[in-house]
Amino acid sequence: MKFSVFSRLGYTAHAAGTLVLNIHALNTWKQSVINEEFWLEPYINYNQFELPQGEKRLVRFDVNEYIPNISATYQATVDNCYEVNDFSYATETHVSALDSSVLPYLNPSRYCESDKLYRMAHNMFGHISNPFQQVLTLTGWINKNVQYLSGSTNSQTSAFNTVTEQAGVCRDFAHLGIALCRALTIPARYFTGYAYQLYPADFHACFEAFLNGKWVLFDATGLVPLNGFVKIATGFDAADSAVANIFGDVMFNSMEVSCELADTCFEPFFYKQDEFLGITYL
Known part of the structure; x- marks a missing residue:
């Protein structure tokens, strides 16, 4: 594309x-x-x-x-x-089996205080056995419970703040998704890129979760087709990928x-709660 x-x-x-x-x-x-x-x-x-x-x-x-x-x-x-992979049979990857390059994305970071959200993450999503379904469910929860509100946050706003204030912009949605994933022992990293069909046009932030050996893209805002990104950078959080x-x-x-x-056709792709198809950018 x-x-x-x-x-x-x-x-x-x-x-x-x-x-x-x-x-x-x-x-x-x-x-x-x-x-x-x-x-x-x-x-x-x-x-x-x-x-x-x-x-x-x-x-x-x-x-x-x-x-x-x-x-x-x-x-x-x-x-x-990009690839669309079927995660119907995704299973939890034990920390001992993770590649060393992935391990740092389990740790709390400046904007993603996964240690503070551990209890919340496990109470709300810990019962879900399929890790892809876990991440899909938590991004759906963020989308429904956090209002997308321009100007509602600043450079100091963290994932913990977003939970309490229940408002934010794309970077706040991404930080909260990352923090909840890490609290569930799912490696997650910040993703920033150019985004097709985003209005108003801007740089856009979302996140990737490491599932079954692949970095899978998630966007809790739901504002952009998941196959409409051009990747600029990934990192621990916005401080690492500004x-x-x-x-x-x-x-x-x-x-x-x-x-x-720049192509002749485009068919937008979004996740559905009853499907297990996830996008991986290569």
Whole structure:
């Protein structure tokens, strides 16, 4: 499935500083960036790099003086691939059988306090034997009980806060899903990407749960077809996968994001509570 993605971020540098942007589509063995461009206005020298751990392509650049308008633009055509797997017979994977690279995604993190939600997770979802059905049920519960409300949270809001406030945006829905999964001993990680048919257009956050040896995508907001994503990054939570990290006296001003279909047809795919079909991005 091919998508055309675009993003433009605007900043004002009041003094010297550094920006690290995380807006490039991933190149994986099945998500191929066919073509892409990145540029800064005014021109600023930058370097692109990948971290040794995790999935993300970062761009870093310095500003050394006052610049009223900095524009960072990225556009690409991406061909991605996904599988729809049947998890009817999914079984719990014991921690002793998990690959060492997956183990860190069982731990509490800054925004996903799974240790604080252990009792809640087991009381509400611990009786479900199929782990795919567990995650599907808990995402359905989040969708029904947490109101999607723009501006209702801030950079300090965690999964525990979302449970008590019962409102949030996509990152809060993702954090709560991750925390509940980890509390159930299901590895889970944060997923950020470009999203087709999201309105209003924006970067979108959801999460992946590790089930039967595969990272399976879940979106508790229900706002985007599950086969309409272009992956940018995964990580422990939003702190690990932020679109931008700013160091110094630099202010964010504006953002434009789009994700358009570059193929001729598209059939939206959503999960159903009575089915065990899960999407895995490759």
